[in-house]
């Protein structure tokens with residue numbers, strides 16, 4: 276399987292999600308803000324993709340549109356082979372529940388539940404039995420086995436975010452969207468969480484898309500997609516923190532826009 280052109284929006288099997296000619300505008304007339312401007316991009320299956328770009332460049336909007344949390348103004352969004360605009364609210368909710376995992380900056384754990392109960396909560400709500408072998412695998416990869424009976428308040432920030440990652444992974448979603456997952460963590464805990472996300476891609480074949488401001492975090496990804504003014508202006512394979520930082524500096528200089 277070749278990843279030579281991971282952002283080509285054609286072909287279904289290798290892409291876990293894709294957007295084609297997606298525009299997203301907020302407001303009307305003079306007040307219109309075009310958060311995404313004719314974006315075409317694909318998320319390669321079994322890879323870790325980071326989305327970077329200056330503040331207001333459309334990163335969160337792109338992620339929310341891809342995850343079916345927000346409707347596009349025009350264009351199409353696919354998760355696997357399913358086009359989201361064809362789904363009614365009920366089917367969209369079911370697709371999000373069954374095919375998509377989320378990790379947010381705020382860990383969003385239920386304080387009264389143990390780590391294990393938090394991990395299995397979405398499946399409990401959906402009335403689905405976890406695949407025990409898979410769950411064991413996730414718990415061991417995330418390194419949480421000794422903490423399963425602890426409540427969130429008894430866990431460090433990094434451990435809480437690892438619970439949130441395990442919760443996202445537990446149902447083996449088609450794709451996980453992580454929005455600034457290390458934004459609330461110190462650098463050591465952040466590194467733990469990023470290592471775990473990366474190993475879930477390498478060892479379990481998970482597909483992850485992560486929005487981040489941090490070049491060091493983006494360096495854990497296989498690919499980086501750079502957004503500016505609602506457009507994808509560059510991509511990078513095999514990023515390092517130095518290379519990403521260097522690329523980001525280009526955005527801060529007026530008039531310097533690649534491609």
Ligand SMILES: Nc1ncnc2c1ncn2[C@@H]1O[C@H](COP(=O)(O)OP(=O)(O)OP(=O)(O)O)[C@@H](O)[C@H]1O
Nearest residue numbers: 301302308310328329330331332333334335336337
């Ligand atoms: N609900 C909304 N209503 C109006 N404008 C919005 C809304 N959400 C986002 N925008 C605008 O769309 C543009 C893209 O926003 P978005 O949050 O996607 O950027 P971002 O790259 O994620 O920014 P940041 O890094 O600061 O989080 C910005 O100009 C923003 O002000």
